[in-house]
Amino acid sequence: MSNNLFNRVWDLHKVSSLSETMDQLFIGLHLVHEVTSPQAFQALRERNLSVLYPERTIATVDHIVPTQDQRIRPFADSMAEQMLAAIEINSQEFGVQFFGLGSESQGIVHIVGPENGITQPGMTIACGDSHTSTHGAFGAIAFGIGTSQVRDVLASQTLALERLKVRKIEVSGSRSSGVYAKDIILKIIAELGVMGGIGYAYEYTGEAIASLSMEERMTICNMSIEGGARIGYVNPDQTTIDYLRGRPFSPEGAAFDKAVKFWQDIASDERSTYDDIYQFDINSLGPMVTWGITPGQAISVEDTLPIVSETSESEREVAKKAYEHMGFSEGQKLLGTPIDVAFIGSCTNGRISDLQEVADVVKGRKIASTVTGLVVPGSQKVKKEAEARGLDRIFTEAGFQWRDAGCSMCLAMNPDKLTGRQLCASSSNRNFIGRQGAPKGRTLLMSPAMVAAAALSGAIADVREII
Amino acid sequence: MDTNKIIVKEVSGTVLPLKGNDIDTDRIIPARFLRSITFEGLGEQVFCDERFDQAGNPLDHPFNHESYRGAKILVVNQNFGCGSSREHAPQAIMRFGIEAIIGESFAEIFAGNCTSLGIPVLTASIAEIEALQAHAQENPSEEFVVDISHPHITYGARTIALQINDAAKQALLNGTWDSLETLLQERQNIAATAAKLPYISSFPYPQSTG
Numbered sequence: 161m162s163n164n165l166f167n168r169v170w171d172l173h174k175v176s177s178l179s180e181t182m183d184q185l186f187i188g189l190h191l192v193h194e195v196t197s198p199q200a201f202q203a204l205r206e207r208n209l210s211v212l213y214p215e216r217t218i219a220t221v222d223h224i225v226p227t228q229d230q231r232i233r234p235f236a237d238s239m240a241e242q243m244l245a246a247i248e249i250n251s252q253e254f255g256v257q258f259f260g261l262g263s264e265s266q267g268i269v270h271i272v273g274p275e276n277g278i279t280q281p282g283m284t285i286a287c288g289d290s291h292t293s294t295h296g297a298f299g300a301i302a303f304g305i306g307t308s309q310v311r312d313v314l315a316s317q318t319l320a321l322e323r324l325k326v327r328k329i330e331v332s333g334s335r336s337s338g339v340y341a342k343d344i345i346l347k348i349i350a351e352l353g354v355m356g357g358i359g360y361a362y363e364y365t366g367e368a369i370a371s372l373s374m375e376e377r378m379t380i381c382n383m384s385i386e387g388g389a390r391i392g393y394v395n396p397d398q399t400t401i402d403y404l405r406g407r408p409f410s411p412e413g414a415a416f417d418k419a420v421k422f423w424q425d426i427a428s429d430e431r432s433t434y435d436d437i438y439q440f441d442i443n444s445l446g447p448m449v450t451w452g453i454t455p456g457q458a459i460s461v462e463d464t465l466p467i468v469s470e471t472s473e474s475e476r477e478v479a480k481k482a483y484e485h486m487g488f489s490e491g492q493k494l495l496g497t498p499i500d501v502a503f504i505g506s507c508t509n510g511r512i513s514d515l516q517e518v519a520d521v522v523k524g525r526k527i528a529s530t531v532t533g534l535v536v537p538g539s540q541k542v543k544k545e546a547e548a549r550g551l552d553r554i555f556t557e558a559g560f561q562w563r564d565a566g567c568s569m570c571l572a573m574n575p576d577k578l579t580g581r582q583l584c585a586s587s588s589n590r591n592f593i594g595r596q597g598a599p600k601g602r603t604l605l606m607s608p609a610m611v612a613a614a615a616l617s618g619a620i621a622d623v624r625e626i627i
Numbered sequence: 628m629d630t631n632k633i634i635v636k637e638v639s640g641t642v643l644p645l646k647g648n649d650i651d652t653d654r655i656i657p658a659r660f661l662r663s664i665t666f667e668g669l670g671e672q673v674f675c676d677e678r679f680d681q682a683g684n685p686l687d688h689p690f691n692h693e694s695y696r697g698a699k700i701l702v703v704n705q706n707f708g709c710g711s712s713r714e715h716a717p718q719a720i721m722r723f724g725i726e727a728i729i730g731e732s733f734a735e736i737f738a739g740n741c742t743s744l745g746i747p748v749l750t751a752s753i754a755e756i757e758a759l760q761a762h763a764q765e766n767p768s769e770e771f772v773v774d775i776s777h778p779h780i781t782y783g784a785r786t787i788a789l790q791i792n793d794a795a796k797q798a799l800l801n802g803t804w805d806s807l808e809t810l811l812q813e814r815q816n817i818a819a820t821a822a823k824l825p826y827i828s829s830f831p832y833p834q835s836t837g
């Protein structure tokens with residue numbers, strides 16, 4: 161019997177027991193962005209408190225930034241301008257490092273942390289954002305918090321938390337061509353349900369996970385929260401170590417060797433025990449597409465949509481609501497359904513490998529004239545690297561718009577929005593009603609390559625047929 | 628805003644039944660209303676895209692019904708509050724006037740955010756929730772009483788036992804749901820814990836970054 165990574169990290173960071181079930185946990189890294197932090201900084205001011213560990217706190221701006229003419233201040237949207245000004249003032253006043261517009265490290269908070277080596281194995285990481293689970297790809301215990309908790313971490317570097325149970329998700333088999341990390345996680349959510357992970361941290365393991373790159377692991381951990389799990393992680397291994405070597409915030413020289421030792425020791429091993437185990441094979445997995453209004457409503461692209469009366473009783477009400485909103489019919493195929501917008505980006509799929517996959521699909525081809533295509537790099541560094549590789553030219557020649565870094569149409573707090581009932585093929589993580597900025601707008605989640613295929617044909621297509 | 632040490636033992640008032648599973652935070656408060664540096668005004672914007680049409684005319688929605696006006700107890704179904712971590716969601720519900728939420732089940736971050744604001748979140752079985760919702764629909768002006776210490780809800784002669792997370796219950800009953808004071812009392816232990824973390828003591832972030 162032996163602890164798993166989750167419990168080892170927890171024990172290491174435990175400050176005190178607050179009650180029988182509640183622990184006070186030290187937070188090794190606090191990531192901050194402009195949407196969920198202004199009220200927290202204000203609460204500190206009102207209580208005359210400072211940020212306890214400013215050197216463990218890093219801020220950036222991502223949700224509200226325009227992706228065109230990004231550096232022109234003030235922003236056309238005065239509310240967005242006010243939010244940017246607030247985080248600029250707050251980080252300065254409280255001594256927090258801020259990757260603002262103009263910084264070469266600005267970008268979506270969950271992309272910035274990993275690519276700079278700020279995110280490391282064995283840490284506890286909190287951020288006022290549910291997709292903080294992304295950072296679990298490094299073997300960190302990373303989770304989203306609300307604004308009152310952002311205040312707690314700023315002032316005390318700790319949180320009052322209950323320990324979660326751990327479910328080992330063992331993924332075997334290997335991917336066929338045209339199948340990506342996004343398809344694996346969409347399948348897991350479809351199988352275990354959007355509530356399946358409540359009360360659990362997910363440990364993703366097995367040969368299929370071991371063979372994934374760090375960026376692919378991030379895609380999987382990112383969407384843990386869509387399956388109800390606040391935390392998802394992968395044990396650190398050689399892939400993790402190789403990724404972290406030489407990043408700006410990574411340790412160097414002898415310190416790096418010490419770090420590697422710690423990272424290896426903290427990982428789960430063969431004797432680790434779990435509260436639950438789920439096994440799953442991806443040999444026959446095909447590209448997945450969501451059709452409804454929760455990320456769990458997903459099918460394999462060649463399948464037909466479910467018949468409501470054949471679904472389980474607890475799913476029926478949401479299935480009906482989904483059909484009402486999406487305007488699809490029971491039993492129809494999604495293949496061939498015309499789309500209006502193709503969105504590539506977000507903390508799920510806005511990294512350089514995602515953009516490379518899209519470029520590989522669209523190179524030398526043109527997207528349908530009926531489709532508005534948007535490629536939004538997840539960070540300034542992703543943007544720079546993509547341009548160095550000439551991907552921006554491939555995109556624009558194919559008819560996509562090449563934008564500046566930010567969250568963009570993942571949640572449409574900036575000017576990038578769907579209009580009316582537009583149908584969007586999206587590489588993001590949520591298909592909730594209204595998520596992409598139009599109350600009646602509709603979202604189909606899929607891998608970036610599948611978005612590319614849909615953009616090219618103007619309708620939902622099977623990427624395996626064109627690569 | 629010193630909200631500390633307010634004990635939450637009981638909530639009484641009328642019930643607002645809101646049916647539907649997987650009601651996510653984007654529906655509770657659409658993202659465009661997060662473009663603000665305060666939580667003010669969220670009470671009017673709660674469920675905005677379901678309560679009003681594009682022209683701003685009210686639609687048929689429980690949060691618009693005259694008969695539920697002034698309700699303090701929201702009764703919902705399964706996986707309520709899934710999606711983003713935005714505290715704007717419970718803030719909007721609270722600022723609308725709701726003081727307790729009862730449902731079949733809740734998303735974790737949402738439930739935690741509610742506790743941080745002193746809003747009790749309690750659960751009951753599907754059948755009990757549906758009975759409660761039906762009763763409130765037929766008797767919208769009836770007073771219900773939610774008791775936190777021996778968690779239950781009473782209406783008329785009926786009593787339904789409720790479940791509440793133990794830690795949340797203690798925090799509400801002790802008035803420590805605003806956790807910051809409690810956390811700050813451990814300053815020495817915080818420093819001691821930090822000092823033994825290898826990534827702080829033996830291979831910290833390089834000084835020159837950024």
Ligand code: SF4
Nearest residue numbers: 291506507567570571
């Ligand atoms: S890209 Fe989307 S999901 Fe990710 S942090 Fe931004 S808004 Fe949230």
